[in-house]
Amino acid sequence: MPEALTDDQIVETTAATTPGMFAVLLRNRVAVAAGLVVLAFVAVSVLAPWLAPFDPNLQHPDAIRLPPVWQSGGRAEFLLGTDALGRDLLSRILYGAKVSIGLGVMVVLLTMVVGTGLGMIAGYFGGWFDAAMSRLVDVLLAFPFLIFALAIMAATGPNLTALVLALAFKGWVDFYRVARGDVLSARHADYVTAARGVGAGTAHLLLREILPNIVPPIIVLATLRMATIIISEASLSFLGIGVPPSIPAWGTMVSDGRGDIATAWWIATFPGLAILFLVLAVNLLGEGLRDALDPRMRL
Amino acid sequence: MADGQGTRDHRGWTRREFLSAAGRLAALAVLAPASTSVLLSGCARGGKRLSRKLVAGSLSVALDADVETLDPAMHRSRTVEAVVRNICDGLVARDAEMHYVPQLAADWKVEGEDRWVFKLREGVKFHNGDPLTAEDVKFTIDRIIGAIEGLPPSPRKDLLGPVTGAEALDPQTVVIHTDGPYPILHKKLVFQEICPKGYFEKVGPDEFAKKPVGAGPFRLVEWSPGERIVLERFADYYGGSPDIPPVGPARLQGVIFRPLEEAATRIASLEAEEVGVAVNIPADQADGVEALPDAHLSVAQGTRTHFVGMNLTRKPFSSPLVREAMRYAVDPNPIVEKYLLGRARALPGILVPMAFAYDDSLPAPRQDIARARELLRIAGYPDGLRVTLDCEANDKRIAEAIAGSMKAAGVQAEVRVWKKDNLLNQLRRRERDLFLTSWGNSSLDPSGILPVLFRSDGYSNFFGYRNPEVDRLLDEADRAMSVAERRQKYIEVQRQLQRDIPTCFHLALEELYGVSNRVENFAARPDGMLPMHDVSLKS
Numbered sequence: 001m002p003e004a005l006t007d008d009q010i011v012e013t014t015a016a017t018t019p020g021m022f023a024v025l026l027r028n029r030v031a032v033a034a035g036l037v038v039l040a041f042v043a044v045s046v047l048a049p050w051l052a053p054f055d056p057n058l059q060h061p062d063a064i065r066l067p068p069v070w071q072s073g074g075r076a077e078f079l080l081g082t083d084a085l086g087r088d089l090l091s092r093i094l095y096g097a098k099v100s101i102g103l104g105v106m107v108v109l110l111t112m113v114v115g116t117g118l119g120m121i122a123g124y125f126g127g128w129f130d131a132a133m134s135r136l137v138d139v140l141l142a143f144p145f146l147i148f149a150l151a152i153m154a155a156t157g158p159n160l161t162a163l164v165l166a167l168a169f170k171g172w173v174d175f176y177r178v179a180r181g182d183v184l185s186a187r188h189a190d191y192v193t194a195a196r197g198v199g200a201g202t203a204h205l206l207l208r209e210i211l212p213n214i215v216p217p218i219i220v221l222a223t224l225r226m227a228t229i230i231i232s233e234a235s236l237s238f239l240g241i242g243v244p245p246s247i248p249a250w251g252t253m254v255s256d257g258r259g260d261i262a263t264a265w266w267i268a269t270f271p272g273l274a275i276l277f278l279v280l281a282v283n284l285l286g287e288g289l290r291d292a293l294d295p296r297m298r299l
Numbered sequence: 300m301a302d303g304q305g306t307r308d309h310r311g312w313t314r315r316e317f318l319s320a321a322g323r324l325a326a327l328a329v330l331a332p333a334s335t336s337v338l339l340s341g342c343a344r345g346g347k348r349l350s351r352k353l354v355a356g357s358l359s360v361a362l363d364a365d366v367e368t369l370d371p372a373m374h375r376s377r378t379v380e381a382v383v384r385n386i387c388d389g390l391v392a393r394d395a396e397m398h399y400v401p402q403l404a405a406d407w408k409v410e411g412e413d414r415w416v417f418k419l420r421e422g423v424k425f426h427n428g429d430p431l432t433a434e435d436v437k438f439t440i441d442r443i444i445g446a447i448e449g450l451p452p453s454p455r456k457d458l459l460g461p462v463t464g465a466e467a468l469d470p471q472t473v474v475i476h477t478d479g480p481y482p483i484l485h486k487k488l489v490f491q492e493i494c495p496k497g498y499f500e501k502v503g504p505d506e507f508a509k510k511p512v513g514a515g516p517f518r519l520v521e522w523s524p525g526e527r528i529v530l531e532r533f534a535d536y537y538g539g540s541p542d543i544p545p546v547g548p549a550r551l552q553g554v555i556f557r558p559l560e561e562a563a564t565r566i567a568s569l570e571a572e573e574v575g576v577a578v579n580i581p582a583d584q585a586d587g588v589e590a591l592p593d594a595h596l597s598v599a600q601g602t603r604t605h606f607v608g609m610n611l612t613r614k615p616f617s618s619p620l621v622r623e624a625m626r627y628a629v630d631p632n633p634i635v636e637k638y639l640l641g642r643a644r645a646l647p648g649i650l651v652p653m654a655f656a657y658d659d660s661l662p663a664p665r666q667d668i669a670r671a672r673e674l675l676r677i678a679g680y681p682d683g684l685r686v687t688l689d690c691e692a693n694d695k696r697i698a699e700a701i702a703g704s705m706k707a708a709g710v711q712a713e714v715r716v717w718k719k720d721n722l723l724n725q726l727r728r729r730e731r732d733l734f735l736t737s738w739g740n741s742s743l744d745p746s747g748i749l750p751v752l753f754r755s756d757g758y759s760n761f762f763g764y765r766n767p768e769v770d771r772l773l774d775e776a777d778r779a780m781s782v783a784e785r786r787q788k789y790i791e792v793q794r795q796l797q798r799d800i801p802t803c804f805h806l807a808l809e810e811l812y813g814v815s816n817r818v819e820n821f822a823a824r825p826d827g828m829l830p831m832h833d834v835s836l837k838s
Contacts, residue, residue, distance in 0.1 A: 059703035061637040064637055086637070245714045263584075
């Protein structure tokens with residue numbers, strides 16, 4: 001990192017590296033494609049109410065288990081067919097994007113803020129706080145996530161608050177560890193020493209000097225965590241303890257359709273593919289971001 | 300050092316995380332097409348040694364639930380009863396047409412109002428070699444009604460109504476006393492199996508629950524909870540009831556019960572010939588079973604009623620107007636005809652049409668959107684009602700169909716799914732407002748369902764329903780010596796329930812079993828029992 005003595009210069013330096021970073025990212029065609037797919041999913045999740053042909057929970061008793069339109073028996077108004085209660089699969093998948101992405105973003109933001117904040121404090125000050133937090137983190141790392149989530153959700157029944165807490169329960173640990181490690185090394189970096197020398201306070205040091213320099217790995221981590229969260233949410237919903245049944249979620253849809261897989265393959269397959277494509281895209285985008293943001297990985 | 304640690308972790312993390320994400324992704328995305336084969340291989344592993352295929356002479360049966368005990372007196376579960384009934388016989392049994400026939404009893408007569416004298420069959424032996432005597436019958440009855448000190452109370456006590464005790468007159472004669480007349484005692488005895496006093500006292504209740512000994516056609520060989528229950532033919536079996544031919548030892552070498560909670564797994568196991576009988580095929584998957592080349596569907600009229608119940612102790616269902624609105628909120632036709640493919644019947648009340656004293660004058664359930672909305676408006680809900688409909692996982696689809704149907708009437712119900720035991724406990728504590736659950740009544744007598752659900756102190760009065768008139772009628776029906784009088788009492792109870800509306804939607808599902816074409820003499824029964832004594836296998 002170049003030396004930086006004042007705020008303005010830091011901003012400038014950061015700004016100066018940005019085009020280079022984007023250039024690297026844009027050269028990575030896979031990452032660009034993945035980014036476009038992710039953008040498309042985000043757009044779908046926001047625009048679902050306008051894009052979806054039907055209310056996702058509207059049941060059509062006369063159109064049960066209709067195959068997708070290109071199969072014989074399919075009907076034009078149900079492009080991807082219908083499920084066992086006659087609900088339009090396309091509409092449900094579009095609305096399902098909302099749950100997957102919305103929950104993913106919410107949980108990642110929550111864990112990122114909590115984890116990074118605690119990690120920076122622990123890394124900067126060390127001492128008893130660091131020691132206590134690090135032991136807590138060790139304990140959490142040894143905690144089986146799924147069992148914990150199952151216990152919470154079984155006790156409370158499916159509801160969104162408990163789901164977010166269950167998913168966030170361990171997620172912040174990764175951010176904590178990355179932030180703490182990076183702050184530990186940044187604490188004695190020349191630019192921090194210099195800023196301290198010209199009289200910068202602790203808050204200024206942490207937020208204006210150190211934070212901008214540890215953001216890239218945090219962003220990479222957030223992207224990759226996002227993929228894990230989406231899978232975890234889908235897994236919990238698949239087990240029937242994630243999102244409440246009245247909210248269409250991909251995991252629930254796969255679970256609902258698995259009994260019909262021999263006779264109506266489309267009910268479980270399409271939401272399964274949606275999970276596949278979104279998670280794959282997020283992961284590839286994360287890899288691309290890492291290559292672009294983290295020079296250490298560019299070997 | 301801490302720094303190096305952090306960096307290494309960070310670098311390694313992305314790779315590791317990517318791999319694990321990729322792995323989980325593969326698992327979930329491929330889950331759809333692969334689920335059947337994954338589950339199948341899981342089963343094959345579980346039962347490799349005994350049931351890789353239908354082992355010659357043995358029949359594997361896929362149950363829809365695990366058993367929590369094998370003690371005939373310590374459960375309230377049909378699955379346990381279906382298994383235990385093969386290990387332990389009772390005084391009375393029912394044949395396939397649900398006629399009551401003597402089993403361990405040779406015959407019986409009623410003396411006066413409150414003395415039932417049972418003559419036992421000669422030469423009946425328990426699996427441990429002990430002869431069955433009147434002392435064992437007395438012990439069994441006394442244990443269930445809680446007359447033996449130091450033993451936990453039996454959840455089957457109320458199934459014996461006003462029985463006050465038993466008395467062994469001689470080794471082959473036992474008298475059962477009731478408090479006042481109890482004309483249906485013999486019908487109630489089909490739910491109780493005779494346990495050996497000597498063996499029970501030797502091993503104690505805990506051990507007995509794991510390794511019960513009875514006088515039934517099969518003896519227990521092995522029980523691995525969650526995996527299998529293995530029974531073996533009992534060579535010294537007395538032969539069973541002469542009213543249910545053939546008489547003699549069981550024809551199968553053994554029976555292996557396997558709990559496979561997923562319906563898709565049961566069907567896949569049937570298709571792979573890993574099991575010969577699969578219980579509880581969901582209505583909407585019945586066509587898949589019928590299409591199997593080597594298996595068929597066996598159908599019986601169900602005796603279990605699914606119902607939507609309401610909590611009368613809390614808003615909004617404390618209001619009779621709201622409850623009446625709920626009655627008109629659901630359209631039974633699409634649920635029965637479309638979602639359940641006609642393999643069910645919507646009922647006006649909790650009793651199934653086969654049951655004794657079924658009131659056929661009650662109006663058939665129908666949807667009346669205008670009336671439901673009007674009633675809700677008068678009750679103070681002009682904008683409709685927002686409620687949660689709680690159900691157990693197996694009933695999720697029906698619950699969603701009901702919720703979908705009620706929308707038009709202004710009732711927005713959000714379905715919430717629980718594990719079965721969890722839900723039942725909440726219902727007994729009356730913590731839920733609107734719920735879909737079910738209660739079986741294989742006795743086909745109102746005494747098997749009306750008191751337990753609707754008496755003020757009913758074991759499963761989920762509604763907080765309290766009507767002294769109903770309590771009185773139920774008590775009187777229990778004691779009524781004439782059939783006509785009993786019928787009248789129960790019909791009056793049904794009319795009271797029709798007025799008070801603790802339950803608003805009722806459904807009787809057909810009992811569907813998938814049966815391999817190699818299995819002979821097995822047929823679905825309305826009572827859900829799985830008697831294996833007469834079943835055989837085609838070679």
